[in-house]
Structure formats: C-alpha cells, structure tokens
Amino acid sequence: MKRKLLAASIAGLMMAPAALADVTVYGKANLSYQQLEETYTGAGLDFTSQDNWEMLSNASRIGIKGSHDISDTLKGIYKIEYQYDATGSNSNFDSRNIYVGLQHATYGTLIGGKHDTPTKLSQGNVDQFNDLEYADIKNYMVGENREDNIVMYSTPNFNGLSATIAFMPGEDSGCVNPTNPAACSGNGQDDNNFADEYSVSVNYTQKDAFSVAIAMDDNVENTDILRVAGQVYLGSVTLGALAQEATVHDDYSVLGVPTAGIGKMGGIAKNISTDNGLYDIASATGVGVWNKQSAMVVSAAWTIDDYTLKAQYGSSKTSTDSSVDPLNLAEFEIESTSVGVDYQIDKYSKVFAYYSLLDANPDAAFTKGTIKDDQWQTFGVGIEMNF
Amino acid sequence: MTYRALLLMTSLLAFCLPAHAAPGDADKADSLNFEDFHTEQEGAITLWDSDKGEFGVTEKTTTVTYDDDAGDTAAPTATGSASTATPPRASPAPQAIATEKPGSNVAKAEAYEAKKTQEQLSRGKGYDGQRFMIRARYAPGNSANAQTASAAINNLHQQMAGHCPNGWLKIREWSLPVGPDYYLHYLFQCASPARE
Numbered sequence: 001m002k003r004k005l006l007a008a009s010i011a012g013l014m015m016a017p018a019a020l021a022d023v024t025v026y027g028k029a030n031l032s033y034q035q036l037e038e039t040y041t042g043a044g045l046d047f048t049s050q051d052n053w054e055m056l057s058n059a060s061r062i063g064i065k066g067s068h069d070i071s072d073t074l075k076g077i078y079k080i081e082y083q084y085d086a087t088g089s090n091s092n093f094d095s096r097n098i099y100v101g102l103q104h105a106t107y108g109t110l111i112g113g114k115h116d117t118p119t120k121l122s123q124g125n126v127d128q129f130n131d132l133e134y135a136d137i138k139n140y141m142v143g144e145n146r147e148d149n150i151v152m153y154s155t156p157n158f159n160g161l162s163a164t165i166a167f168m169p170g171e172d173s174g175c176v177n178p179t180n181p182a183a184c185s186g187n188g189q190d191d192n193n194f195a196d197e198y199s200v201s202v203n204y205t206q207k208d209a210f211s212v213a214i215a216m217d218d219n220v221e222n223t224d225i226l227r228v229a230g231q232v233y234l235g236s237v238t239l240g241a242l243a244q245e246a247t248v249h250d251d252y253s254v255l256g257v258p259t260a261g262i263g264k265m266g267g268i269a270k271n272i273s274t275d276n277g278l279y280d281i282a283s284a285t286g287v288g289v290w291n292k293q294s295a296m297v298v299s300a301a302w303t304i305d306d307y308t309l310k311a312q313y314g315s316s317k318t319s320t321d322s323s324v325d326p327l328n329l330a331e332f333e334i335e336s337t338s339v340g341v342d343y344q345i346d347k348y349s350k351v352f353a354y355y356s357l358l359d360a361n362p363d364a365a366f367t368k369g370t371i372k373d374d375q376w377q378t379f380g381v382g383i384e385m386n387f
Numbered sequence: 388m389t390y391r392a393l394l395l396m397t398s399l400l401a402f403c404l405p406a407h408a409a410p411g412d413a414d415k416a417d418s419l420n421f422e423d424f425h426t427e428q429e430g431a432i433t434l435w436d437s438d439k440g441e442f443g444v445t446e447k448t449t450t451v452t453y454d455d456d457a458g459d460t461a462a463p464t465a466t467g468s469a470s471t472a473t474p475p476r477a478s479p480a481p482q483a484i485a486t487e488k489p490g491s492n493v494a495k496a497e498a499y500e501a502k503k504t505q506e507q508l509s510r511g512k513g514y515d516g517q518r519f520m521i522r523a524r525y526a527p528g529n530s531a532n533a534q535t536a537s538a539a540i541n542n543l544h545q546q547m548a549g550h551c552p553n554g555w556l557k558i559r560e561w562s563l564p565v566g567p568d569y570y571l572h573y574l575f576q577c578a579s580p581a582r583e
Contacts, residue, residue: 026412063416067425077425081416097416109421121419154421164419203419386413 027062027387029086030131031055032352034380041373057086058382059131061096073105096146108155116146118164118201122215123229126240128299128310129338134378135356140316140334141295142246143217143225147197163202170196170219191219208233219249240299248291293318308342310354334360353381449518449574452546514556516577521546522570533568543573551577 038050063081070076078100082093101111120143129135138144152166170191175184191197201215212230217223227244295316302309319331340354358376415424523546525539526532534542547555559574 024412026416028413061413061416063413065412065416065425075425077421079416079424101421103421103425111421116417118419121417124418154419157420157422162419201419 022068023064023066025062025064025387027060027081028384029060029387030058030382030384031060031086032058032132032380032382034133034378034382036133037375037377039375041375055087055089056133056380057084057089058133058384060084060086063096067103070102075103077101077103077109077111099152106156108153110151110153112151114146114148115150115152115166117143117150117199117217117220118152118166119199119215119217119220119225119227120144120146121164122201122203122213122227123242123297124203124211124213124231124240125238126229126231126242126297126299128240128301128312129340129354129356132338132354132356132378132380134358134376135312135336135338135354137242137297137314137336139358140314140336140360141244141297142221142223142293143227143244145199145217145221147199147220151195160205160207161203164200166199167195168197168220169194172196217246222249223247224249236303238301238303240297240301242295242297244295246293246295291319306344308344310338310340310342312336312338332360334358348387349383349385351381351383353379355379449520451520453522514554514576515579516551516553516555518558518574518576519547519550520572520574521550522572524565524568524570526568530568532566536571539571543571547573547575551575554578 033053033055035053036050037048039048040046061081061083063079065077065079067075067077080098081096083096084093085091095114097113097115099111099113099115101109101113103109123137127137130137136144147166147168149168149171150166151168152164154164155162170193172192173184174192177183197220198218199215199220201213203211203213205211210230210232213228215225215227215229217225217227223246225244225246227242229240229242231238231240293316295314297312297314299312300310314336315333317331317333336356336358338354338356340352342350342352344350356376356378358378360374412424418424521543523539523542524533525536526534527536533539547557555575555577557573557575559572561572562569563572
C-alpha cells in the first residue's frame with residue numbers, strides 16, 4: 001500500500017498543475033565486471049568459497065528532486081531517490097535518501113524522512129572506492145548508516161563552517177507488562193522517547209585547500225561513534241584520512257547490528273550483514289558479540305589530465321571488552337587495500353579499473369584455532385554514467 | 388499504475404533526455420550541502436519548468452549578462468552558448484558573467500506575471516534555446532545618470548535581438564531601484580534555431 005501511495009505521489013508530482021515548482025531528475029548508472037575470490041585459511045579449513053567473474057551494479061540510482069519558493073527566503077524542498085540494479089539481476093528498487101523539508105536562506109535546512117546520517121556523510125570523499133564491492137569502507141567500519149524516521153537540521157554555510165544534527169525515535173513500543181515481560185518485544189533499551197538516537201557533525205571547508213569534519217553518533221544502530229575525517233587538496237593531489245572509535249551503546253546490544261532483540265550479550269548474532277562494518281567474519285566465528293571497534297582510513301588521489309590514480313588503505317580492529325570476555329581475548333582485525341584508476345571520458349562519464357584486497361584476521365584464541373585468515377580479492381573494470 | 392511501472396517510466400524518461408545533464412547531482416545528493424543540492428545546477432534536467440509553466444525536458448540555465456555592481460546600460464556580451472547560433476552584434480569588453488537560477492533572484496516574487504506568461508506560452512512553443520537575464524538602467528523622470536524608460540526598453544530589445552536572432556519569449560520583466568533610478572530586467576529564452 002505504501003508503494004502505491006508513493007507511486008501516486010510521484011505521478012502527482014509529474015502531472016501537477018502550473019503552480020508546481022521545478023522537478024528535476026538525476027542519477028547515475030555504475031556497472032563493473034569483476035573477478036571475485038574469497039579464500040579461507042586455517043587449521044583444516046583451507047578452501048576457496050568463491051572464484052568467479054560477475055557483473056555488479058554499484059549503487060546505481062535514480063532520483064527526483066524539486067523545490068519551490070514559499071517566500072523570498074524560504075522554500076520547500078524534496079528528494080526521492082531509489083537504487084536500482086543496472087545488471088538486471090535484481091528487479092527491486094531500494095529506497096535511498098528520501099525527504100521533504102524546508103530551506104531558509106538564513107536559518108538553514110530542516111528535513112524529515114530517510115537519510116544518511118551526518119556521521120556517515122562526514123567522511124566526504126575520503127573513501128575513494130565508495131560503493132565498490134569489497135572496497136567500500138562499510139565492509140570493515142561501522143557507522144555507514146542510512147536511517148529511517150530521521151529528522152535532520154543543517155545550518156547554512158558560514159564561510160565554510162556548517163553543522164548538522166539528526167535525531168530519530170527508537171520506536172520501541174513502550175510496552176510494560178510486569179507479569180509477562182516476554183510479551184514486550186524490543187532490544188531492552190526502552191527506546192520509546194521523542195528522540196533516542198542522535199547523529200551530529202561539524203564540518204569546515206576551505207575551498208581548494210582542505211576540509212575537515214568531526215562527527216558523533218549516539219545510539220545509532222545501537223552504537224556510539226566518534227569520527228574525525230579530513231581531506232587536503234594539493235593541486236592535482238587529494239589526500240584523505242579518517243579515524244573513529246565506536247562502542248556498543250549499552251549492555252543489551254551488539255555493535256553495529258541494527259535489528260532489535262538479537263545478539264544480546266553472550267548470545268549469537270546471526271544476521272550481521274555485509275553492510276554494517278563487521279563483515280561476515282563476525283558470524284563466521286560463531287560468536288558475534290562485538291562491542292568496540294577502532295578504525296582508520298587513509299587515501300590518495302592524483303589527477304593527471306583525464307586520469308585519476310587512486311589508492312586507499314583502511315583497517316579496523318573489532319573486539320569485546322572485559323565486561324563480555326574477562327580474558328579480553330576476542331578480537332579480529334580487517335585490513336583493506338585498494339588501488340584503481342579512473343578515466344574521465346567527459347563530464348558525464350568515466351571508466352575505471354580497480355583492485356581490492358580485504359583481509360580479515362581473527363585472533364587465534366578467539367576463533368579457537370579454526371579460521372586464521374579470510375581474504376576477499378577483487379579486480380574489476382567498469383563504467384559510470386551520470387545524468 | 389504500479390510502483391515498478393512508474394519507476395520504469397521515470398527511468399526511461401531519464402534516459403531519453405537530451406545529452407546535457409547535471410553530472411554533479413548524483414554525487415551532491417550524498418552530501419550535507421542541501422543548499423547546493425537544491426540550487427539549480429548548470430545543465431540540470433528539468434521536467435517541469437515553473438518559470439514558463441510548461442512540461443518539457445529543458446536545460447534550464449540562465450546566462451546573466453551583467454555584474455551585480457555594474458551601474459550600466461550594458462549592451463549584450465558574448466556568452467558562448469551553444470544554443471545561440473549567432474553572437475550578439477555589439478560586443479564591448481566582456482563583463483563578468485555568472486550563471487544563476489532565476490528562482491533565486493530576489494526580484495522573482497516582484498515580477499512574476501503568470502497570466503501574461505501563460506498567454507505567451509499559448510503561442511510560444513518552440514522557445515527552447517538559451518535563456519538570458521539582461522537589464523538596463525533607466526529613470527522614470529529626468530536623470531543625469533540614466534536613460535528614459537523607453538530608451539531602456541529599446542536598449543533591451545537590441546540586446547535580445549543580438550542574443551536571439553531567431554526570436555525570443557520574454558518570460559518575465561521586473562524593475563529594481565538603484566539609487567534614484569531603476570534597473571529594468573528581462574528574463575527571456577531564445578527560440579530554437581530551427582524555428583521559423
């Protein structure tokens with residue numbers, strides 16, 4: 001029903017009378033053809049789980065945006081953006097950032113809907129391999145979240161300085177049943193308040209010189225994060241760096257795991273996915289009780305005429321602390337190394353090639369000597385076209 | 388209409404658009420700079436043009452031919468627009484040329500004459516060329532610094548003829564005070580070169 005309403009809304013936008021504001025469509029298609037190889041090594045566990053060629057759609061998307069002037073200084077804004085699979089393997093459209101809001105020339109922008117958190121966007125373009133399979137920082141770093149039910153306020157740009165704050169209700173039911181506590185589902189945090197989750201970032205950009213951001217999450221996907229990111233522009237060379245510390249929000253949840261009610265302390269998280277910064281090494285080890293993570297990324301891009309050479313290294317160390325594991329033995333480290341080159345055909349299109357190695361190393365004590373090493377190697381060529 | 392059919396239609400429409408697009412929009416969509424994202428981008432694909440009150444896939448970019456601070460009655464300057472087949476006749480020393488969204492101009496609210504525009508549109512199909520914003524200084528009465536209103540209009544028409552040798556659609560006009568005088572602004576769009 002919701003989808004029908006959405007369809008009707010979009011159709012309404014496109015067939016509205018003359019009073020309607022501008023409607024603009026935009027998007028991009030990004031396809032890559034790549035070789036994937038995943039290998040495990042360990043005591044009695046040496047095997048290759050994947051070694052093939054695939055075509056992948058890398059966050060191809062289409063969006064509609066618009067605005068209309070309410071007064072000289074205030075305008076209404078909206079955006080509807082969906083991700084599609086340009087390979088045809090998946091016929092679904094997945095919602096990306098979708099919002100409606102108000103934008104004031106002096107007081108900033110207020111939106112509501114679904115959106116990347118300020119913490120996620122604070123990285124700017126540090127991630128030179130954003131959206132690429134096994135190379136995107138989301139494979140090994142928590143905090144790359146796009147949240148439903150988000151309210152976000154962004155200040156105007158004050159000579160390069162801006163700030164954004166977002167909050168979300170936890171939407172726990174508020175159910176209280178002393179005689180049968182099990183009747184009340186949820187993650188145990190009783191997040192039934194006006195705003196239970198926050199994400200904040202402060203950004204400063206000096207055009208053509210540098211940009212820097214500091215951001216924090218509080219209880220977003222049960223995780224608290226402090227992130228610092230920046231880029232320096234040295235002519236044709238761009239250098240980037242990011243560092244962050246993350247901890248589980250409280251004793252009832254698991255780092256980076258969005259679904260309520262799973263992965264409680266001592267339990268097993270079964271639906272850790274590839275998109276939450278833990279990768280499936282966490283579930284492969286069979287425990288999945290992670291409650292802190294340190295992560296960093298450094299990147300460089302060098303533009304020579306129509307070519308851009310790119311390199312990136314990132315790592316994260318995810319672990320339990322003594323409250324979970326008195327011996328503090330459990331941890332695993334993931335390293336990601338990527339290199340690539342883009343060739344800009346014109347201002348709308350580019351082709352690219354890249355190689356990425358994602359290497360996960362659990363500590364021997366934690367994994368009981370089973371999995372020692374888990375590697376994903378990717379080599380791909382692709383094309384991206386903007387419209 | 389089903390959800391998928393609608394999105395398919397939208398996708399097809401997007402891919403059927405002219406070659407010119409706003410390549411930065413997809414990337415700007417993934418940023419916190421809402422102000423920039425919701426400012427008309429050069430070459431943006433506009434499905435609904437609120438200035439003209441018209442459906443159509445247009446590249447809605449306006450070339451402004453004057454400096455904000457210039458107190459002149461400028462003749463047209465060359466813009467290099469691909470849509471303008473013939474350069475303006477008079478080409479004095481080029482002034483700073485900016486590109487801006489007409490809707491962001493503070494004068495928009497003062498000047499919009501929707502009814503008149505609609506009347507013009509009823510006979511104005513085919514005006515798909517480059518869009519310009521020009522102005523000329525005038526004084527309602529006697530002034531040592533400015534020409535008369537009729538002279539200003541004449542000046543603006545000379546500029547329009549220079550920019551749009553195939554004709555034009557005047558989308559909007561408005562005046563803004565400057566000292567004791569006024570600037571008369573015209574926002575107009577050239578007829579497509581193939582128009583007869």
